[in-house]
Amino acid sequence: MERQELCNALVDWLREKVREAGAKGAVFGLSGGIDSAVVGVLCKKAFEEDCLGLIMPCYSDPKDEEDAVRVAEKFEIPYKKIVLNSIFDNFISILDKTDNKTVVANIKPRLRMITLYYYAALNNFLVVGTGNKSELTVGYFTKYGDGGADLLPLGNLVKRQVRELARYLEIPQDIIEKPPTAGLWKGQTDENEMGITYEQLDEYILTGKAPQEIAEKIRRMNSRSEHKRRLPLKPPF
Numbered sequence: 001m002e003r004q005e006l007c008n009a010l011v012d013w014l015r016e017k018v019r020e021a022g023a024k025g026a027v028f029g030l031s032g033g034i035d036s037a038v039v040g041v042l043c044k045k046a047f048e049e050d051c052l053g054l055i056m057p058c059y060s061d062p063k064d065e066e067d068a069v070r071v072a073e074k075f076e077i078p079y080k081k082i083v084l085n086s087i088f089d090n091f092i093s094i095l096d097k098t099d100n101k102t103v104v105a106n107i108k109p110r111l112r113m114i115t116l117y118y119y120a121a122l123n124n125f126l127v128v129g130t131g132n133k134s135e136l137t138v139g140y141f142t143k144y145g146d147g148g149a150d151l152l153p154l155g156n157l158v159k160r161q162v163r164e165l166a167r168y169l170e171i172p173q174d175i176i177e178k179p180p181t182a183g184l185w186k187g188q189t190d191e192n193e194m195g196i197t198y199e200q201l202d203e204y205i206l207t208g209k210a211p212q213e214i215a216e217k218i219r220r221m222n223s224r225s226e227h228k229r230r231l232p233l234k235p236p237f
């Protein structure tokens with residue numbers, strides 16, 4: 001599909017799904033990264049003023065917050081900033097301590113999910129998530145954290161296609177080129193943590209081609225994360 005055609009189709013799809021739900025708009029987290037910038041611009045095109053970008057720093061890099069504000073202002077996306085630092089601190093202070101940084105870091109996307117659903121209910125909006133096909137394929141998201149959403153407009157696009165769409169939408173170049181990161185701890189990057197590059201992952205998803213070792217790793221990650229892409233299991237009786 002041509003980029004313009006794809007953009008229009010996604011905007012129409014968002015409107016249709018929101019209308020079918022009896023809702024009137026969309027709320028989404030604006031992180032300062034490319035995925036949420038694309039989602040924000042698509043939602044603005046679909047719902048005009050009936051959309052809301054939430055900027056929710058939780059000990060996040062201040063540069064990301066600046067980038068999120070820059071996107072919101074450039075595209076006139078209504079936005080609100082909600083700092084989650086103190087609720088995060090309070091929350092971990094009542095939990096058992098652990099050295100497992102992923103377990104602790106996953107609280108951040110889950111606090112954002114709670115905040116997004118609060119504003120969704122307040123405004124009769126749906127929560128629009130930013131997950132793309134590359135992340136979904138290998139389960140690179142927090143279950144019921146950033147994975148908790150009502151609609152995933154980028155869910156059938158690999159990261160490379162999201163970048164193409166971002167260029168078409170005129171997302172600032174430096175945001176398109178930032179190394180993708182979940183921002184859960186200092187220095188984290190998606191590619192380092194996953195142990196594969198988006199180029200390898202996207203190529204495998206689109207063509208089935210990858211060096212054997214990489215293909216096996218992707219298949220393993222896909223199979224281990226199956227539980228994140230389905231509803232919780234229930235007994236068959």
Ligand SMILES: Nc1ncnc2c1ncn2[C@@H]1O[C@H](COP(=O)(O)OP(=O)(O)OC[C@H]2O[C@@H]([n+]3cccc(C(=O)O)c3)[C@H](O)[C@@H]2O)[C@@H](O)[C@H]1O
Binds near residue numbers: 139181
């Ligand atoms: N077989 C199974 N059947 C049913 N449930 C199963 C299960 N295996 C684990 N689980 C459950 O899943 C939990 C583990 O999943 P989860 O809590 O998500 O934890 P986990 O997958 O370990 O961590 C999330 C990963 O996503 C990354 N991330 C997070 C947020 C945003 C982004 C991004 O770039 O956008 C990336 C993050 O850096 C980390 O590597 C277990 O604690 C367990 O409750």
Ligand SMILES: Nc1ncnc2c1ncn2[C@@H]1O[C@H](COP(=O)(O)OP(=O)(O)OP(=O)(O)O)[C@@H](O)[C@H]1O
Binds near residue numbers: 112183
């Ligand atoms: N500080 C934040 N404020 C608001 N929303 C956030 C923030 N951090 C993450 N999110 C939300 O969670 C989603 C997952 O973001 P994350 O930063 O983990 O990686 P990503 O998948 O590379 O997305 P992006 O390219 O938008 O940063 C974001 O797209 C955004 O919707």
